[in-house]
Amino acid sequence: MGELRAYAALLGGKARSMASYRTSFAIELLSNLGSTVLDVVTVFVLYRATARVGGFTLAESLLMTGLTAAGFVLADLVVGNIDDLKRYVRAGTLDTVLIRPLRVLPQLIFMDLPLRKLLRLAFGIFVYVAALVVNHVHWTPTRLTLAVVAPIGAAVFFGAIFVLTASLAFWWVESGEMGAAFTYGGRDFTSYPITIYSDWFRGVFAYALGFGLVSYQPALALLDRADPLGLPAWAGYAAPLVSVPAVAIAALVWRIGIRHYRSTGS
């Protein structure tokens, strides 16, 4: 209980600091919404030139984009700020966090919970639901469950990727923007049907790293389409499970990283 109160205090501090820079916060809120809107607009612009990309129509693609947007933004909202870990390591802020009698990961999350991303989450969910409606999904109880579980699975998976890439900073402080290749890069990857990528690139991102199971496979199952790349139909229903090993690996790496951490002394 006392622990919860401490987290609430961290969050309250954050909220107060945001309230003191109101104009900037309002602009941030809108521009954050804009970034997800633009991702979706990009898909529309690209489909102006062609009716099908990688064998999928605009509506089908939008289902993948919407699923990705909803999942990614939820992950970004909750743990995305872990990206700043390299800054905390370099500046020594992490030392302050470590000496408090609270768990490290939740502290870092509550130190900067970005409420400015809330509008974005609403928009992501809106696109996902709209895509489900436009595609005339043939509803069955299993599909309904999948439609609910898939974005949550995607969020958990992206959350694990955020923690994993941020953990890099424990070993390599100057990893800079490298994490973005897998977090934001992963989001871009799963926003489109994976049929468009070349074999080796798809092999690495979709199957070895698991991004193919985040939105592409569940979307196929929802659309009742056979996978042109040859995975069986049940793969789509099982796909959200990919977040389980992802979280396990992320948790393990995070723990090793925290033990490995030696203060920079600054």
Next chain:
Amino acid sequence: MGGIYASVLTISPGRPFRASVTTFGALVWSGFRRYATYRQATLAGSFTNIVFGFLRCYVLLAVAAGATGSRPGGYDGAQLATFVWVGQGLLTVVGIWGPPDLSDRIRTGDVASDLLRPVPPVTAYLAADLGRFGHALLTRMVGPVIVGAIFFTLTTPTRWQTIPLFAISTLLAAIGSFGCRFLINATAYWLHDARGPLVLWTLGSGVLCGLYFPLRLLPEWLAVTLWVATPFPGLL
């Protein structure tokens, strides 16, 4: 009333022009060295640019494959690939997402010491940014372009004039991008915290410069408006 006097070492009293050139050059060089210190960050950044290069390139090529005559917006496959990979290189060279130094300094008050210096702040910041530009040109441009050339067919310019024109245009773009970023950062003078405008800039510049897709894919009236009325297409 006893005044406080400060004097600055004058490099060459008789030739003020030479003095300002020397100062400017020294600032450019220090900007260059600042970025040259972080070699690993340069490497990590290039890696990220390259991954995004692959992602964007495959998407545009897939669009081209489905488009009528395989030429969306009048570009063929090799041109689209060149557009993506050169764009990934230019992104950091032009620095449309440069560091928010100025707004941070305004928020913390450090900017006061910049204003006390005998060099106008705009000039000083421009010099430092040109140093960054020089460093990025040597390090960040080559990676994406070479990887792009290995994995995709790129077009090479057929006229020799293209190369010097490209160089001049890149330099002008860097200065233009600096100007825009300086203005955005300067909103912190009024807002105290320029995070919002900066996010807006990051967002707008990415799409309006044509980083995500060539602007010709937009409806014509919109593309023309962007070309004529905004600085964005000139930056990348």
